[in-house]
Amino acid sequence: MKEKTHLVRNRCLFSIFIIFIYFLCHRVPLNGIDMSAYDNLGLDLGAILTLAVNGSNKRCYVMSLGISPYITSSLIISIVQAMRSKESKARTSPKAMNYWITAISFVVALVQSIFYALELKYMDSNMMSVLLVIFELMAGASIAQYLLLKNKKYGVGGFAPIIVVNMTESLVAIMFGxxxxxxxxxxxxxxxxxxxxxxxxxxxxxxxxxxxxxxxxxxxxxxxxxxxxxxxxxxxxxxxxxxxxxxxxxxxxxxxxxxxxxxxxxxxxxxxxxxxxxxxxxxxxxxxxxxxxxxxxxxxxxxxxxxxxxxxxxxxxxxxxxxxxxxxxxxxxxxxxxxxxxxxxxxxxxxxxxxxxxxxxxxxxxxxxxxxxxLCTLYLEIKAYRDFDSYKPFI
The missing domain is CATH 1.10.3370.10 (SecY subunit domain)
Structure with missing residues (x-):
């Protein structure tokens, strides 16, 4: 008789690993930014609404864009796909879908990076400093997207672990403050x-x-x-x-x-x-x-x-x-x-x-x-994996 797959355990452990990596990386500061200008920055209402996908209301970190470019591009593609006929959907491969999501993510990340970079406070404001920050913001968004895609493939919850980190961190800061x-x-x-x-x-x-x-x-x-x-x-x-x-x-x-x-x-x-x-x-x-x-x-x-x-x-x-x-x-x-x-x-x-x-x-x-x-979505997904894992192969 074959051994159990331990699907729930392996996927949960992988998601914990993704959470650990993201937690270490998402507070790396941008180069050339006057960090003292953001020390006492409070949470405004607009920032709280986007903390789940951005990770911080302080736009002075490499991962300040978070997974928002990927989520925005996924939404656009999902809407376009939903409006197409069933035959057109059948002719579109998952590889092509991922290609378009990645391409739109790049454009969204570029626009957001430019907007963020122009609003930041620099130690020495010049064109090279702005261009470097734009590059770093886009690199941070790419890393966040890579972690998200790996978790979707090998972990549980898709983008849920990253959002859990962002929301838990913001809730702790709000409650204690x-x-x-x-x-x-x-x-x-x-x-x-x-x-x-x-x-x-x-x-x-x-x-x-x-x-x-x-x-x-x-x-x-x-x-x-x-x-x-x-x-x-x-x-x-x-x-x-x-x-x-x-x-x-x-x-x-x-x-x-x-x-x-x-x-x-x-x-x-x-x-x-x-x-x-x-x-x-x-x-x-x-x-x-x-x-x-x-x-x-x-x-x-x-x-x-x-x-x-x-x-x-x-x-x-x-x-x-x-x-x-x-x-x-x-x-x-x-x-x-x-x-x-x-x-x-x-x-x-x-x-x-x-x-x-x-x-x-x-x-x-x-x-x-x-x-x-x-958390309800996570529970239902883990429950489904657990039910699958409970069956013991007999062939």
């Missing part, structure tokens, strides 16, 4: 949101299916499952990346056209501390979350797959009625989950804007909400 009075309201909201998030992540809507190939006691266990939170914590994380795009665009335009009043107003107000930026962010989050659910859980493809296999939803005719039925549930579940998350965001932003809680702790509920969703 704040008083109980400041933390009281955010922690109460966080507790409520964590319970809601775990419930939505661990439960699903099961749509019963009638399969032509199953006519036994197991037929009643056939169903189409849609999570109560269809896109999970991904919407919050990707939403932050989406919000960064207009910020980067107007930031670059403002740098070259500083006399333009409209660009100056947009540059100043398009952030999380201004009402305009708050409204734009929540609006983008709401629309983006629902669109993401429809792209990742494509009702058209699901209905076509059921039609081709001869299967159907119980008491629902095949074809367009099935598509409308699936779309109804995807829209309903995504609307409910998105409304809950956006309400939490709006409450946090309101508390910060009115000065009820400091900006450094205002987004704690969002951070805990993302972390709980991430």
């Amino acid at each position: 704040s008083t109980f009075v400041d933390l009281r309201i955010p922690l109460m909201i966080s507790l409520i949101m964590v319970i809601i998030m775990i419930f939505m992540e661990m439960h699903e809507k099961r749509i019963p299916l009638q399969r032509v190939s199953v006519h036994n006691v197991h037929a009643e266990k056939n169903y189409l499952a849609i999570k109560y939170n269809p896109v999970g914590f991904m919407a919050i994380m990707f939403g932050s990346s989406i919000f960064m795009i207009p910020q980067l665009l107007f930031g670059l335009l403002h740098y070259f056209y500083k006399d333009n009043e409209s660009l100056t107003w947009l540059y100043i107000n398009l952030n999380m501390s201004k009402p305009f930026g708050m409204c734009i962010y929540i609006g983008l989050m709401f629309i983006f979350s629902i669109l993401l659910a429809l792209l990742f859980i494509n009702p058209k493809e699901l209905s076509e797959d059921l039609l081709q296999s001869g299967d159907s939803i119980v008491n629902v005719p095949a074809g367009k009625p099935t598509r409308r039925y699936i779309r109804k549930w995807v829209l309903l579940l995504s609307f409910i989950s998105t409304t809950i998350m956006c309400t939490c965001l709006a409450v946090c932003l309101y508390l910060q804007y009115k000065g009820i809680v400091p900006s450094t702790v205002a987004m704690l509920p969002t951070t805990f909400m993302m972390l709980s969703g991430l």
Whole structure:
């Protein structure tokens, strides 16, 4: 009899190794930067939203870009793929997908590196110093992406270990740097949101299916499952990346056209501390979350797959009625989950804007909400590996 594969143990150990490497590397400072200017830099609201993928609100480290270029490029490719026909998807190899993700990651990293480098404070500001920092930032993003890809292949959670390091580090810094009075309201909201998030992540809507190939006691266990939170914590994380795009665009335009009043107003107000930026962010989050659910859980493809296999939803005719039925549930579940998350965001932003809680702790509920969703995903993946590892080969 063959030995067990020990899949869970090996993958978890590899992810721990990736965490250790990333933890050592992500605090290496950039060359030529005046580090004293960042010693007492606090966490603003916009920085907290991107800490999960960037790793730090202080843009003075080699890995300040974190995995945000890769996540942004993956999102772009996923949206493009979701909009293509099934035949076009079948003709696209995983190698080609990885090529395009890498190419777009390079462009995003370059744009972000230029934007970051122009905003940094240097010991001796000159063109060579700026170019060196741009190169270092892009190198740091490449290292982070390499670690992420290796963990996706050999570890657990994909990009989860890197995000766990970033979020845990930021949470520890916030908790130890704040008083109980400041933390009281955010922690109460966080507790409520964590319970809601775990419930939505661990439960699903099961749509019963009638399969032509199953006519036994197991037929009643056939169903189409849609999570109560269809896109999970991904919407919050990707939403932050989406919000960064207009910020980067107007930031670059403002740098070259500083006399333009409209660009100056947009540059100043398009952030999380201004009402305009708050409204734009929540609006983008709401629309983006629902669109993401429809792209990742494509009702058209699901209905076509059921039609081709001869299967159907119980008491629902095949074809367009099935598509409308699936779309109804995807829209309903995504609307409910998105409304809950956006309400939490709006409450946090309101508390910060009115000065009820400091900006450094205002987004704690969002951070805990993302972390709980991430841990649920990790748990389900490890559970799947454990179930696979529990089978003992007998041939």
